[in-house]
Amino acid sequence: MGPLDSLRVIELGQLIAGPFCGQLLADFGADVIKVEPPKTGDVMRQWGRPGRNGDPVWWSVIARGKRSVTLDLRTPEGQDVLRDLVAEADVLIENFRPGTMERWGLGFEALSDINPRLIMARVSGFGQDGPYAARAGFASVCEAMGGMRHISGYPDRPPVRIGLSLGDSLAGMNAAMGILLALERRHVTGRGQVVDSSIFESVLGLTESIVAEYDAGGHIRERHGSSLPGIAPSNAYPTRDGKEMIIGANQDAVFGRLCQVMGVPELADDPRYATHRARGENAEELDARIAEWTRKHAADRMIEDLAAAGVPVGLAYTARDMMADPHFAARRSILEVDDPRHGGTLAMQNVFPRLSESPGTIRGLGPELGADTGEVLQGLLGYSAEKIAELEQSGII
Template sequence: MRPLDGITVVEFSRVLAGPFATQILADLGADVIKIERPGGGDESRSFEPRLPGGESAYFFAFNRGKRSVTLNLRTTRGQEIARGLAAGADVLVENFMPGTMDKYGLGYEALATLNPGLVYISSTGFGQSGPYADRKGYDTVFQALSGIMSLTGHPDTPPAKVGIPVSDMTSGLWIVISALTGLLERKNSGRGGHVDLAMMDVQASLLALAAARIFALDEDPGRTGTAHLGRVPSSAFECADGGWLHISASDQHWKPLCEVLGLGELAADPALDANEGRIAQRERVTAALAAAVARRPRDELAVALRAVDVPAGEVKTAREALADPHTIARGMVGHFDHPTEGRFSALRTPLRLDETEYPEPGVPPLLGADTEEVLAERLGLDHDELARLREEGTI
């Protein structure tokens, strides 16, 4: 048994945030029915990188373990079928522009009448209200507008985006939180509800530490590279072999760090014993550390620091991180067997519950592969009706 066995999720979302969220729900046991446009489906099916059989590795990354149903929501019959699926669902996730689902007769008020227990999550760029509600946006647009881009990079370089689609992925996590919270509330009250989740709101919530400096010091933080405004040392340093090592030390780590690096003068200076003093002398401390680290090979120094409990992490590439012995031992990389692309690697959902052995990652569905099965199972449509729906372009 998995935690969400017996829960049905109907997904009207595409590309990243919504699909990422529903994939997590599928990994936890939910039956996720992904509604896609006939002919093209989720547009991420065409995104790079493409695999030899034509499928998209981008789509694979966020749509495992779901069932794909093609449905033309612009038709009256398609809307009726969608309502029928929602009537039997526990959670609905949609990321259309505000008002679109209402236009199709699939808004919360209409569906709550059919299914009062439905947890309905609208994940949009800017929410259902506010001056920007009708704006469209992408991950990098939210990084720019939220201040995240202005905080990313080095002081002497232009703003930079985060190396992963952080706005999409953190929003996806909040969709999951919303779904689980809604299901718990339904257990208590017997009713579902409508969650208005704005990606821009999620990004604003990530500014907690930057906001703390604004609220406390009236200071608008800027780019610091790998350094930490509130801790010294906490930076990545280049080593003798060209590798980089990130060192992040609190007060209890300071003297052991100095000992390993041969910085007796700094260790003997009482003004540097506390973080506050090291922040006041940031340039002196950082320069001394950089010079000492530059004389040592990365891996040897990392081992020496960890031996005295100084937190240190080698700056690795994504390939190196996935091949790391700890990543492998934790089973974070799994596999699935796809009907056209064969065996393919996939990252597991990281949640572990009481040592539960979760199965291998689910298989991403071919476009519309489950349409007839789902509509027959959920709505009782027979072969002749399904044939008519396909002929008229509804499915």
């Protein structure tokens, strides 16, 4: 049994941030009822690269373990159905633009009147209040305003983005954490509350001491390529066989071990490199010396020698590398999940973190659109077959 087996979650909204929150809760056993527009469904069904059968596969990951119910929330009838669902739920996740739920008569106060124990997780670009609240807030913009883009890339080029919607996922993770915190509080008070998770603040929260450094000393952290200013050696280095090897040896004792493997133990006592500060001040020339050594040797042999010596080292992996790595296999970090629709299996990342007594599990790929509408409305809400047929005929579900 997963730790959230008793939790019922209604997931509204589309794209990544809110649905990723729902994925995390479903991974640990929550009954996540994904509410989608009739006929079209969540646009995530169309996002991402296709598999061999031609269908995009991202939906299979972000909607894994969920149930799909179609419902037109723009209609009074659809809103009434949602109110019935809320009455039986513990959590509602939504990532519409702030104010949308209120315009539909589905704001927190209205829903809390129906179910005082309801926890409402609201995921948005800029939060539920403030002068930017009504702005559209995609991860790309919020990552920039949260401080991530300015420090990403090389100093002589425009800022770059990581090849993931990192801000969305961070906001989803913060929403999930907020839900768990609100559940703990509900044990005491018996009442739910609002969890306000913004993308820009989720990014801001990861920026370490950037704000404090500016406030205390006027320092503005700048782009620094594949390394960090004042931290050396910690970079990507070329190998003889054309791979990118990451070495992190900036701590004194670890740097000494690196020098031993390189065959230049005296380098650890060189005044230019003997201390953390000295290595940071001379990072460029130190990186050049290490790169001169790494490009003479094959990656696998260097990794074996460095790892044996206690030096953090690894390659910049692609998905192909991950699936071939024995450590990933031993940890079951990637699972092959049965794909009944297309036959065979589909590989994806496993559930994290790991719990020793009540671990999460992947209970199935993302469902077909509306696959569970009848089951939920009849089994959970007690709707008659006639009422369900009427809603279906009118396009509400």
